[in-house]
Amino acid sequence: MTGRFHIMVLSGGSLIGQNILDSLEGRRERVRLTGVNQHADHPRLYRYDRVHLCPPLESDTFRPFLLELIERERPDAILPGRDHDTVELAELAAASPELSPRIPCGDPEAARTMNDKGLSCRFAVRRGLPFAPTCLVEDEGREAVRAWAAAQGFPLLAKPRRGYGSLGVRILTRSRQLEAFLDRHGEGYILQKYLDLRPERERFIEEYLRDLDCGVPLFFDLPEEGQYAGQAVIAPDGRVGRVFTSVNRMVIGRCERSAPHLDPALEALTRAYAEAMASSGWRGMFNLQCRRTPDGYAAHEMNGRMSGSTSARRWLGYDEVRELVSGFFGVDIGPDRREEGVPPGEGVVCRSLSDDFAARRDLERLAHDRFWDRDANPGHP
Structure with missing residues (x-):
């Protein structure tokens, strides 16, 4: 290989993208980084050598866009920045054998x-591996879900089947909350037993629920x-x-x-x-x-x-x-x-908060041109 090793990161503005940037910060002279992202407004994007704006991954235009971009940029490796990118890249590698050497992944079904x-739980059960007791809400009737919840006991965790970063996760502490949840949010969710529930954590949850009578706190974190x-x-x-x-x-x-x-x-x-x-x-x-x-x-x-x-x-x-x-x-x-x-x-x-600066001219250039190149913007810090 001549020159710097070239890594392309999908969803380059994500938290995982930031972690890849941080991991490589002390050896950028040996690595070239290209970020691909849907939006232009995150300052961490301008830490890449190049950035391309892309259509939404769910759109019909994303795959053709990515194929053309790979042909143009010729990255040595392509890495995912979100769970959905992992599936997309696995499917792309399976459909395009000529690209698979650049994508370190495996079977799309995996x-x-x-x-x-939900599929992870089924996989673990088939393999005899310990996994949190899980109920696939969409695959069970309401009576079966109630029976499962009664057997596990409250509190329970309600999680999006395809969520990440704890987004959308709820703590269900009462039967009435379970019923309301099933009425409004059941589709696309699983229920899991709340593992390692320590007494102090349970008290914290109960005190928070009682405190709701005094109004909804602006912030909540467990x-x-x-x-x-x-x-x-x-x-x-x-x-x-x-x-x-x-x-x-x-x-x-x-x-x-x-x-x-x-x-x-x-x-x-x-x-x-x-x-x-x-x-x-x-x-x-x-x-x-x-x-x-x-x-x-x-x-x-x-x-x-x-x-x-x-x-x-x-x-x-x-x-x-x-x-x-x-x-x-x-x-x-x-x-x-x-x-x-x-x-x-x-x-x-x-880890604590850090400052990332992006010049307005760079934000505007990427949003307008849908492409940004560090070498063409030497004034960028």
């Missing part, structure tokens, strides 16, 4: 399984201290590489603190899930999210992509972008120069 929490996660790269030949496990603090669906969690049981569970997905045809990134219960760890979600903790894991000694590029493309993009003098894995990563 991608759809990971993108749908900080999650015990989100356990596993990450691995499934190689092109199906082998599962190194597994990295961590414990994260989630605030409003985003990871704000991450630390290594070196538990052989969590590592073994992550590897078992990754190997099961590999046997189903998946390749590339694999992410597992779990809760710890009295019976051990149980998964509640899996993804075939990087995540909102990708850059945190790099600081903690797991450089998944480097591993993915090396394993699929035989290119070593090298270590991040910011790692010099930092003992890997011997600390925690905390």
